[in-house]
Amino acid sequence: MSLGAEPLLDYFLVSTVLFAIGVYGLVTKRNALRMLFAIEIIINAANLNFVAFSRYLSTPNVTGQTVALFSIALAAAEAAVGLAIIILVFRVNREIDVLELRRLRG
Amino acid sequence: MVDIVFLALAAISIGSAVAALEAREIVYGAVALGVSFLGLAGFFIILDAPFVALFQITVYVGAVVVLILFTVMLVRREKLAKTPAGWERAVGILAAAALAIGMGSVAFASGLQRWVAPQGGAISFREIGVQLITQYGPALLILGLVLAAAVIGALTLAKVEREEK
Numbered sequence: 569m570s571l572g573a574e575p576l577l578d579y580f581l582v583s584t585v586l587f588a589i590g591v592y593g594l595v596t597k598r599n600a601l602r603m604l605f606a607i608e609i610i611i612n613a614a615n616l617n618f619v620a621f622s623r624y625l626s627t628p629n630v631t632g633q634t635v636a637l638f639s640i641a642l643a644a645a646e647a648a649v650g651l652a653i654i655i656l657v658f659r660v661n662r663e664i665d666v667l668e669l670r671r672l673r674g
Numbered sequence: 675m676v677d678i679v680f681l682a683l684a685a686i687s688i689g690s691a692v693a694a695l696e697a698r699e700i701v702y703g704a705v706a707l708g709v710s711f712l713g714l715a716g717f718f719i720i721l722d723a724p725f726v727a728l729f730q731i732t733v734y735v736g737a738v739v740v741l742i743l744f745t746v747m748l749v750r751r752e753k754l755a756k757t758p759a760g761w762e763r764a765v766g767i768l769a770a771a772a773l774a775i776g777m778g779s780v781a782f783a784s785g786l787q788r789w790v791a792p793q794g795g796a797i798s799f800r801e802i803g804v805q806l807i808t809q810y811g812p813a814l815l816i817l818g819l820v821l822a823a824a825v826i827g828a829l830t831l832a833k834v835e836r837e838e839k
Contacts (some may be wrong), residue, residue: 574680576789579717580781582684588692588774593695594698596766600693601746605707609691612714615730623721623833624789628797633723638728640733641817645824647738652828658749659834671712 570630586613600664603645611643617652679720687713704746708739725799 586609615636622632622646658664663670690710696705711734718727806814 573679574790575787576782577781577786578684579679579721580786581778581837582717582775584774584781585688586782588714588770589688589691589695589778589780591773592766595769596763597695599700599741601700601732601749602703603687605694605703606743608707608734609710612711615726616714616717619723619726620720623723624791626792628792628803630797630799632803633726633799633802634810635716636726637729637802637806638810638813638817639731641821644733644738645821647741648828649824649831651741652831655745656831664749 576624578619579616583616585611585618586610598665598667600657600666602667604650606655607650608643608647609638615639631671679716683713683716686710687717700746700750701743704739704742711739715729723784723799725802741826758810 570583585657590606590610590613593609594603597606616630618636618639643671652656657669661669663669687710690706690713693706694703694710697706711730715727715730718730787805789832
């Protein structure tokens, strides 16, 4: 199902916009869950770049897809650990606002 | 010439990503995050990467979003939805816009718009399996160990200490 009409630039622009949205979320959000959302969006933008660039190589290559598979699996592990940390922090502090979690602040 | 399918997928994934971060109720945000992942799976399909698209749907939409939904249900409290101050939001929007404009102009200057997909179709995704067990075999083993360590760590972190009661 190859459409293939778009230049590579379009995929890169979509990926860039997604990355910028993720950075915006990381900068502004104070809720730990929303920050995890932003990290997942950034990882997905990177995966889109891997797959798009490997598709547009002049010689056929699946290395980009392989790297995207590794990246998805690592993101799943990261999400599991991050959510466990959020649950633990909420159980201890009854709070997941990252600006309120200042117990370790010097 | 931009394809209509491409435009629709871009609108779905970007709009849902914004909704995931800006939805007032965080449950709706988690569902919007799942929709955004589905849009990216559509991109993988039109990029001739059906295996990555299926992996994306299975792992992200099937596992990660469901895990996030469970956590949201456990953690949800209305007063957690504090809105950031106005200047914080302005700084975030400025940073994101500067990043997008900067990277976009670099891409325009680099001539990426002249790259079109090579004719002759995509390589078979059987190649992924071959590459995974030959060139990336050690990395695959280490990935298994990382996943096992992550699961054990997550269980240890989230375990309820019974003697607290």
